[in-house]
Amino acid sequence: MNNFLALLKNHSGHHARLLAGPVLILMVMAMMILPLPPMLLDLLFTFNISLAVMILLVAMFTKKPLDFSAFPSVLLFATLLRLALNVASTRVVLLHGHEGPDAAGRVIEAFGHFLVGGNFTVGLIVFIILVIINFIVITKGAGRIAEVGARFTLDALPGKQMAIDADLNAGLIGEEEARSRRKEVSQEAEFYGSMDGASKFVRGDAVAGLLVMVINIIGGLVIGVAQHDMSFAAAGKTYTLLTIGDGLVAQIPALIISTAAGVVVSRVATDEDVGQQMVSQLFRNPTVLFITAGILALMGMIPGMPNFAFLSLALLLAGLGWMLHKQQLERVQAQQEPDELQQNTADAAASEASWDDVSMMDPLGLQVGYRLIPLVDHTQGGELLHRIRSLRKKFAQDIGFLPPVVHIRDNLELKPNDYRILLYGVEVGQGTASPGQWLAINPGGVTLELPGTVTTDPAFGLPAVWVDVELREQAQISGYTVVDASTVVATHLNHLLHRHAGELLGRQEVQQLLEHLGREAPKMIEDLVPQVIGLGQLLKVLRGLLEEEVPIRDMRTILETLAEHVPRLQSQTAAGVMLNESAELLAAVRVALGRAISQQWFPGEGEMRVIGLDARLERVLTQAISSSGALEPGLADTVLNEAAQACTYQEQHGDPAVLVVPPMLRASLSRFLRHHLPQLGVLSNTEIPDDRMVRVTTIIGQSA
Structure with missing residues (x-):
């Protein structure tokens, strides 16, 4: 039963969120079309003011613009709601304004009488000042910031995408984080573009407020004099006060929402909200507070100045500066005490040498x-x-x-x-x-x-x-x-x-690797190490792979290959055949990992465009390595120069620099070439899977 109620509650909350937008649209349409009673107008005006205050507070407490990404849409709906209220209140003012100051509701009456003292001239001036502040200062500034922000954000979008790709390729971030950062960059561009357009609605709303006020005053005078037989002065006072009250009720929320727009687009994204930024940066330096307090104190001593106001504020700022200065001194002392304790401990320990003074080298x-x-x-x-x-x-x-x-x-x-x-x-x-x-x-x-x-x-x-x-x-x-x-x-x-990587892998790392694999395949580890192959020989094979940047993630394949070939090589050695067991085992493991090695150089299943050896050079190299195990200096220079030219050719055509040679030449050529050409990979024919198509694009030794 509890689960059913929770599910019902979740569904009802979800449907409520879905209906919020359509209900707001229906409210706007109803206010524009249907006549509303004064009590309902009071509720809607109060809701409009509370909505504006909520929007400003949310904007103040966001830490970056995207935390309030719905702001452009909220700004649009709030503007439409305010304009619809203007239409509804205008209808009530013109229809029932002759009945008295509360004909359009208590909210309009309060703003028209209490806030401006019932003086429509004062109210008119206050209204015009609010419109000027909103239109010329706040809205224009926020619109300009949003326009510039949108332009720079869109211009920087390709560079930010390239920076994300660079971090991803360098391994600094994962695919999931890269996807999240790309989405955030895209949302940022969309947000500033939407804010640039939404600011135009706010400017239009300020202009509409002026026009509505003029139309209401003129319309009220005509209706009062012509239809209700009021004197010109009485009609002017009644309808002007109602119009001013209506305008102030609309302009104050408009001013608050415009301020929220300015806060959102002008803030700098940090880990603090706007209030924390202002307090931490304005009151960070006690010297600033001391100088300000001194200036206020001097001004407060001038005859004729409001001495109490200047001197009391100067005293307050001086006290605040002293508190900040004291806190900074305490932080400095707290940082120095551990350093002094550590120094004393070091001096005491330096009296006599011990094994503690022997430090191992960091890998x-x-x-x-x-x-x-x-x-x-x-x-x-x-x-x-x-x-x-x-x-x-x-x-x-x-x-x-x-x-x-x-x-x-x-x-x-x-x-x-x-x-x-x-x-x-x-x-x-x-x-x-x-x-x-x-x-x-x-x-x-x-x-x-x-x-x-x-x-x-x-x-x-x-x-x-x-x-x-x-x-x-x-x-x-x-x-x-x-x-x-x-x-x-x-x-x-x-x-x-x-x-x-090969030098970083030691016996301890190999032992930890075997223990990690032993949790999944304990029987294989027990049967192989050290019964079949020793830890030292396994380390040589793994280092041989890592020296040519071949990953050792597929330890199961590596160990199964070693389990198959080690007994055969040991029997041949016992029969008197001279073998380099580590080299033979490394070659066998590379063949077993051939598909992974090929994928490392040529991702996908496409054609492998590689470098080949000329047949004559191949015979010469085979004979030289078989007889002496090394290359003559002249032959070595020729091979190195032509290999460098082949690498350049491959890079110019966008292909990896990979040389494919017979199995018996691979190890020697790789050892010789990788010190001079680290970007060149050397594979043997047997390491390439049978289902991969290979095309030789350039040949070493053809010009000889």
Whole structure:
């Protein structure tokens, strides 16, 4: 029974939300067509004022414009509701205005008599001032901000999409987050475009208010004098006061909603709402409060000035400034106490050397100059730690094992903007980052030159330039890939993680990998390791795969292949056949992973456009490797030069640089070429699935 009632309640709430829009439209149409009694007009005017206040409060407490994405539609419906009320109230004023000041309801009477003291001249002036404030100041300013925001948002849309794609390709974000960010960018463009159009309704509403007031006064004079035999003065006072009351009732909510529109489009998106931003930024610096209090105190001492008002406010600001100054001193002392305690502890421990002074080398380290410290400090808004955590997670998902934790330290020996990436204490990469600026990377084909510090992308060596924040959108529109300093460091680290994955995999990681797999297939692990293959030999095979950036996610296939081939190779070795077991096992595993390796280089099921070897060069290389295991210097230079030319040809035609060779040449050529041409992949014929079509686009050795 309770479940049925809950379900009924959910359905009723859902239907109520669906009917909210049609009911509002029916209300608007009814007010324009049907005559309304004064009591109902009072309720509707009160509802209109409360709706305007609610809209302003929601706008004040939003933290970014998209939190109130329904605002353009709400603005349109609120404007229509107000215009419909004008029509309904005009009908009542002109029909029953001669009956007395409360003929159109108590709300209009209160605004026409109490708020302006029954003086229609004062009321007329107040009404005109409100219209001027609404039309010329607030509405015009909000409309201009919305127009400029829509233009810049639409201009920056392609660049923002490219930045999202760059983060996705670099592994900094996942597909789900990329989809969410694309949706948010699209919604932002639509929001500012809608606000640009909705602001025109508000301006039109202000003009309509003036026209309605003039028409009501003239119509009231004609009706009062001609139809109800009132004197001109009595008709003018009665109908003018009712018209002014009606206008004020409509213009005050209009002014509130226009202010809400200005708040929504003029705010800067942060983690604080508008009220928190104003308080935290206006009253952040006690020096400002002290200077303001001093100026007010001097003005309050001038004879003839309102001394009490100036001096009391000066005293209040001085007291507030003293409180802020005291709080800042307490925060500084609280930060210094842990540092002093840590220093005292360090001094006490330095008295005698012990095993605690022996520190093991970190597998993976990042050292930064002092200007890059804010990038790795959460309290200063640094995002690099979060990006590195995302990188490790993405690496584990793509490659197949969890890399070591990145230990980050500052290094005063580095230049302020430099950083170093260390592998077991040895530098494997270094670069420069500029916090507060953006790196505009030229992916090729961009001719526009940007002012800034010319450099190269540390990860891929592409030409780039560090530009100021103001040039970010211009660079994106021009075709540059624009990333911030944290992304530059994270992308460089991600690139080196993949390149040195084999060195990061050790016995401990392999043992953890086997334990993880053992939860799903415990029998296979028990039968294979260490009964069939030792941990050290398995480590060599896995490192061999990782050195050529082949993922080891498919551990089931790897272990089953090893279980099949290890006994056969051991029997051949026992029979006196000289074999390199690790190389043979690696080749067998690569064949078993052939489909995955082919997909890595050529996604999908399309044609594989590869580089081939000339038949004569193939025979020469086979003979050289079989006899001595190495290439002569002249032959090595020839192969290297022609391989470089073939890579360039492949890149120009948009194809991966992949060389396909016979199985016996693959390992030696890959080991020789990958140090000089890291972008070149070397596959054997047996690693390509039978159902994949292969086309040789360029041949090495044909010109010899």
